[in-house]
Amino acid sequence: MRQQLGSGWYVIEEGLSGRTTVHNDPIEGDLKNGRTYLRPCLMSHAPLDLVILMLGTNDLKARFGQPASEVAMGIGCLIYDIKELAPGPDGRVPEIMVVAPPPMLEDIGEWSGIFDGAQSKSLELAHAFEVISDSLEVHFFDAAKVISSDPADGFHMSKQAHEDLGKAIALEIEAIGWGV
Numbered sequence: 001m002r003q004q005l006g007s008g009w010y011v012i013e014e015g016l017s018g019r020t021t022v023h024n025d026p027i028e029g030d031l032k033n034g035r036t037y038l039r040p041c042l043m044s045h046a047p048l049d050l051v052i053l054m055l056g057t058n059d060l061k062a063r064f065g066q067p068a069s070e071v072a073m074g075i076g077c078l079i080y081d082i083k084e085l086a087p088g089p090d091g092r093v094p095e096i097m098v099v100a101p102p103p104m105l106e107d108i109g110e111w112s113g114i115f116d117g118a119q120s121k122s123l124e125l126a127h128a129f130e131v132i133s134d135s136l137e138v139h140f141f142d143a144a145k146v147i148s149s150d151p152a153d154g155f156h157m158s159k160q161a162h163e164d165l166g167k168a169i170a171l172e173i174e175a176i177g178w179g180v
Helices: 034-045 068-085 118-122 125-135 159-176
Strands: 050-053 095-100 139-142
Touching: 034 068, 050 068, 068 095, 068 118, 068 125, 095 125, 095 159, 125 139, 139 159
Parallel strands: 050 095, 095 139
Antiparallel strands: none
16 A cells, blocks of 8 residues: 555554454453554554554454444444544544455354354445444445455455555545545
């Protein structure tokens, strides 16, 4: 995405394996809660022109028991937090884009117990994320339109998928007309 957008953009990546939208993980720990991490992260990087949220797969773990609609509500909480904090230039709300992760594949191998029932829920995430994005007036992008999960484990993205998604999101940003 950084290469596609060019030198006028500074892209900050804040990915963490296992991060949830709003849940403290009883096994992986409280530090995986995206909501408690978001505010200090935004404050340390402000001002921000655009915040992209791409979470949700880990919320589908069996231990959380969440349907796609509730995962989307977690994304909604993050959107509200961004709007309340207003870490954009001059204390404004930055542009916000929600990216729905690609659905999980049927074969997730050794992860099947942890993600029991998650595959069918993951097919519903994009629609649920689009609904919450529309209702909160933020931008939405469905990653499944350009990539799919890696067959190596059935839910992560391959290096090539990361590259393809980065290019596609950059094109979306350019099409929306955000500029530096």
